[in-house]
Amino acid sequence: MNSAIRRLAVAAIILMLALIANSTYLQAFRAGELNGRNDNRRVRNEQFSVNRGPILIGNTLIARSVESNDQYKYQRTYSNGPLYAPVTGYYSFQFGRGGIELNQNSELNGSDPSLAFRRFVDVLTDKGQQGASVSLTLNAAAQQAAYTALGNNKGAAVAIEPKTGKILALVSKPSYDPNLLASHDLNKASDAWKALNASANKPMSNRAIKEVYPPGSTFKLVTLAAALSTGRYKADTKVNSPASLPLPQTTTPLPNENGRNCGGSDNATLTVALALSCNTAFASVGLDLGADALREQAEKFGFGERQLPELGAAASQFPGDPNAPQVAQSAIGQFDVRATPLQMAMVAAGIANKGTVMKPYLVQNVRTPDLKTVEETKPEELHQAVTPEVAGELTAMMVNVVKNGTGKPGQISGIDVAGKTGTAQSAKDRPPYAWFTAFAPANDPQIAVAVIIEDAVGVGRDDIAGGKLAAPVAKKMMEAVLGR
Incomplete structure (x- = not known):
């Protein structure tokens, strides 16, 4: 017992x-x-009555809480809501949070451990809990320029400061108004949520970082970087560039977009091949290098990693085990190569920064209500994608693309722009994707950009090209940062 x-x-x-x-x-x-x-819900009920801290760009409030005359005490409001929605996200009683509102929630509502002393002071002085302010890296002029230039087209645009990794612009269209979701009229907020999620245009999807697309000819920069890094290729190296390239293991050849050889030659230089975006030339180079070399180079630029994971960003991809014809297609950014606009901006930024890819970031600092800084983001190197010498070769060839090749619509008077266009094929029942990635000034880069037009309004399939549609958007963004 x-x-x-x-x-x-x-x-x-x-x-x-x-x-x-x-x-x-x-x-x-x-x-x-x-x-x-x-x-x-218990925590949400409590937090919804907290004086939530603002989100700022410089000294401009783009999200803040104001006193309300109802049970919730404070109303979250957004200035230029659709313009900044892909970054700020939303703050809703019923549907929680998204974007920076989610990622920086504990700082914004004042519950973060870094704000413990501030909370103690608020208790002693009988003040209600106050949130910290979150300052972003965005450049308001670049953000507005991208949003306006994209117009009614479906697409996205990203800008990065090459030397630091600061995100200067992050735009996705169509967008949405987070004020609708923040409404204290819960029926109206619910109706807005249902309408946004039912829309075929997916306005709540952040195309700049969450959607992956075939990068098309913008990926030729990665293939070229891999080739130049071997030492066997130079800018004036001649490569096989016929009108149509026979591929191993298949009877289906790979053609150039215009059906002709590269600039009147079956053996064009790499400089000419990049300027004219010749598929056969870069497919030939890709077959010579092989899948492993292309994948390794892509990963050095950030492929395979989730950049800005705090905002739910997707990882860009290079296919795992492609056969020879698939390697040729991958070398020109087709087959199963997929990239976010952020990733292609990182490729340009890495080249601009002498081969060093910086870790992209959006939050500059977090400050208490009395302006004491409790968090400050410092620039961080991510990868050395290429040597400074190779980056210099790439830059010169990209400048030639904008001066003499497919990237002419990206020209800025008095400034050398380095860029690359792309027109990526997708499903037969949808139009191609138009791309442009660039940086400027080429000799002292201040901004690197990537733009994708997913669907262009009022443009026929045959008129879709990266130079025509995406380059003018990128130009406006670069001009905004450069003060042109």
Whole structure:
């Protein structure tokens, strides 16, 4: 009898210790995660009455909380909501948070451990909990230029400061108004949520970082970087560039877009091949280099990694084990190569920054209500994609693309622009994607950009090209940052 009681007592003690350990684990290690969950209604009810901190660009408030005359005490409001929605996200009683509102939630609502002293002071002074302000890296002029230039087209645009990795612009269209979701009229907010999610245009999808597309000829920069890095290729190296390239293991050849050889030659230089965006030339180079070399080079630019994971960004992809014809297609950014606009901006930025790819970031700093800085983002090197010498060769060849090749619509008077166009084929029942990636000034880069036009309004399939559609948008963004 005593033995049974002892076993029962030991079991009870073990269960009690397990319960204490679990409670300690939840309180010490998972409290922040659980409090930050979008579906935690108890915490949401409490936080919705907090004076949430603003989101700023420079000294301009793009999201803030104002006092309201209802049970929730504060109303979240967004200035130029659709312009900044891909970055700010939304703050909704029913549907939680998105974007910076989600990623920086604990800072904005004042519950972050870095704000513990501030909360203590607020208690002593009998003030309600106040959130910190979050300052972003965006350049307001570049953001507005991209948004305006994209017009009614479906697409996205990204700009990066090459030397630091700061995101200067991040635009996705069509966009949405987060004020509708922040409404305290819960029926109206619910109707807006349903309409946005039912739309075939997916206005809540951040095309700049969450959608991956075939990059088309903009990927030729990666292929060219891999080729130049071997030392066997130079800008004036002649490569096989016929009108149509026979491929191994198949009877289907790979043609140039215009059906002709490259600039009147079956053996064009790499400089000419890039300027005219000759498919056969870069497919030939890709076949020579092989899939592993192309994949390794792509990864050095950031492929395979999720950049800005805090905003739910997708990773760009190079196919795993392509056969020879698929390698040729991959070398020109087709087959299963997929990239976000952010990724292609990183390719341009890496070349601009003498071969060093910087880690992209959006949050510049976090400050308490009394302007004490509690967080400051520092630039961080991600990869050395190519040597400075190779980056210099690439830059000169990209400048030639804009001066004499397919990128002429990206020219800026008095400034050398380095760029590359792309027109990526997709499904037969949809138009191609128009791309342009560039940086400027070529000799002292201040901005690197990537633009994609997913669907152009009022443009026939045969008139879709990266130079025609995407380059003018990129030009406006670069001019905005350069003060032109």
